[in-house]
Amino acid sequence: MLSFFEVPRGVLEKLDYYRSxxxxxxxxxxxxxxxAKWDILCxxxxxxxxxxxxxxxxxxxLLSKWxxxxxxxxxxxxxxxxxxxxxxxxxxxxxSKPGDSHFWSGLMKVKDTFLNLGSFLLKxxxxxxxWEDKWLGNQSFMVQYPxxxxxxxxxxxxxxxxxxxxxxxxxxxxxxVGANLVLWHSLVARIVHVRLCEEKxxxxxxxxxxxxxxxxxxxxxxxxxxxxxxxxxxxxxRVPLKIKIFMWYLIKGVVLTKDNLVKxxxxxxxxxxxxxxxxxxQHLFINCHFAYYIWRLIAxxxxxxxxxxxxxxxxxWLIRVDSKTKNLIITxxxxxx
Numbered sequence: 001m002l003s004f005f006e007v008p009r010g011v012l013e014k015l016d017y018y019r020s021x022x023x024x025x026x027x028x029x030x031x032x033x034x035x036a037k038w039d040i041l042c043x044x045x046x047x048x049x050x051x052x053x054x055x056x057x058x059x060x061x062l063l064s065k066w067x068x069x070x071x072x073x074x075x076x077x078x079x080x081x082x083x084x085x086x087x088x089x090x091x092x093x094x095x096s097k098p099g100d101s102h103f104w105s106g107l108m109k110v111k112d113t114f115l116n117l118g119s120f121l122l123k124x125x126x127x128x129x130x131w132e133d134k135w136l137g138n139q140s141f142m143v144q145y146p147x148x149x150x151x152x153x154x155x156x157x158x159x160x161x162x163x164x165x166x167x168x169x170x171x172x173x174x175x176x177v178g179a180n181l182v183l184w185h186s187l188v189a190r191i192v193h194v195r196l197c198e199e200k201x202x203x204x205x206x207x208x209x210x211x212x213x214x215x216x217x218x219x220x221x222x223x224x225x226x227x228x229x230x231x232x233x234x235x236x237x238r239v240p241l242k243i244k245i246f247m248w249y250l251i252k253g254v255v256l257t258k259d260n261l262v263k264x265x266x267x268x269x270x271x272x273x274x275x276x277x278x279x280x281x282q283h284l285f286i287n288c289h290f291a292y293y294i295w296r297l298i299a300x301x302x303x304x305x306x307x308x309x310x311x312x313x314x315x316x317w318l319i320r321v322d323s324k325t326k327n328l329i330i331t332x333x334x335x336x337x
Contacts (some may be wrong), residue, residue, distance in 0.1 A: 002055070003062040006106030024054070033264060043223055045235050054223070061218040063106050067091070068213035070107075071203040090127045093156055116292050117221055118205045118213075122194065125159030127201040128169075132156060136190065136257065145183050150174075155314040162335040163196055232328060234314065239334050247334055250310055252283065257281050278283065282309060302329060 007015075020038045025031065043049035063131070070078050071091060077118050085104055086094060092115060096108035120127065120132035128135045131142045131149050142149045149155065153171045162169050168188070176184050204211040207221045234247055258270045258279040272279040274290050285291055286309060295306040302325065307313045313333060318326045 002059045004101050004106075006063065006109060007055065007059050012059075014025065014154055016057055018077055019052075033256060035249055035256070036252060040085060044220065047223065048251075050245065054219075057214075057219055057222050060110045060113065060222070060289060061215045063110050064218055065215055067107055067111060067114050067201065068205065071201075090129065090158060092127075092133055095121055113222070114218075117207055117218060118203055121157060121202040121204050123197050123199040123201045125161075125163060125196050125201065127203075128159045130157050130159045130162045135159065136194075141187065145187055147180055148183055148187065151180070162197065163194070164189070233323075233330065237327065237334060239331060243334050250285070253281055253310070255281055257284055298332065 004127070012107060016038060020034070023041070024034055039054075041050045042052045042054040045051040061291075069075075081104070091111065094108070096105045100108070116135070119138075123129060123133050131152065132140055132155065133259060134140050137144065151173045153173055157169070205213040205217070207217040208214060234244060234251075239260055246255070254260065258266075259266070259274075260281075261268070262270060270278050272283060274288055277283050277288070285309075286295070286307065292306065297306070299306045302321070304317070304321075309315045318329060321329065
């Protein structure tokens with residue numbers, strides 16, 4: 001169903017509610033603490049998250065697959081959609097209307113996002129909007145020449161219509177003078193050598209090297225690409241998945257030590273169970289004399305200095321150690337923690 005229809009917002013929220021509840025609680029009825037926001041968990045491991053599937057984005061990507069095939073391929077279902085919904089218009093010109101099928105309405109809602117991640121390879125120019133589509137350069141002429149776009153009369157004309165006569169079939173609402181005239185001459189100089197042919201325009205997917213659309217490439221492109229601390233070898237360790245997830249919580253600083261419990265209105269003694277210091281992640285796993293003794297043993301065995309913090313463990317602590325020994329040490333650290 002995700003491949004054919006847009007999933008309603010209410011259904012998505014309900015699905016994420018039950019997925020989140022199962023992740024944190026399993027099949028238990030007792031409510032447990034949520035240690036991180038669900039949208040953070042749904043971002044990929046390459047960005048320092050847990051890589052749980054985002055159903056909303058996956059739905060958009062699966063629908064976009066039909067748009068790519070509609071533009072670049074010919075077949076029975078493509079011809080039916082073109083006759084019913086496109087008629088003499090390009091895909092980029094049409095929009096959702098009352099009475100459209102649920103399938104087509106879903107395609108129209110993801111259309112702009114899909115088109116922004118690709119560009120057109122010019123052939124006959126009948127499917128490409130001269131100003132609003134990307135077909136010459138990495139941006140549309142609408143973005144490259146905004147002052148010209150603001151005063152052009154017909155903003156949605158196709159490339160074929162513009163090149164239908166000489167001079168170019170473009171008119172403006174006012175006479176071009178000064179900077180606008182310079183921009184127009186620059187634009188004309190760029191397209192003077194453009195030639196149309198009889199073949200059909202091709203939509204190229206810019207996210208992949210091959211130019212072919214894939215659901216996975218769009219899914220990754222739509223996710224937030226913020227720079228975050230990420231320790232890649234963590235997910236390659238040969239330890240149970242729940243241990244990897246616990247180490248991820250440790251890196252994020254959300255393990256339920258007593259100081260984090262206090263932030264959640266917990267009432268209790270905040271002292272460490274091994275000494276008289278307040279219990280924090282830094283203290284419990286690094287500074288406590290029991291923890292420090294273990295780190296000293298590891299450091300002596302491998303000729304290292306004890307780590308200064310959790311970030312130091314997964315950061316520069318083992319930078320001079322070969323990969324095999326590094327994995328061995330981190331696996332041991334995971335077992336100790």
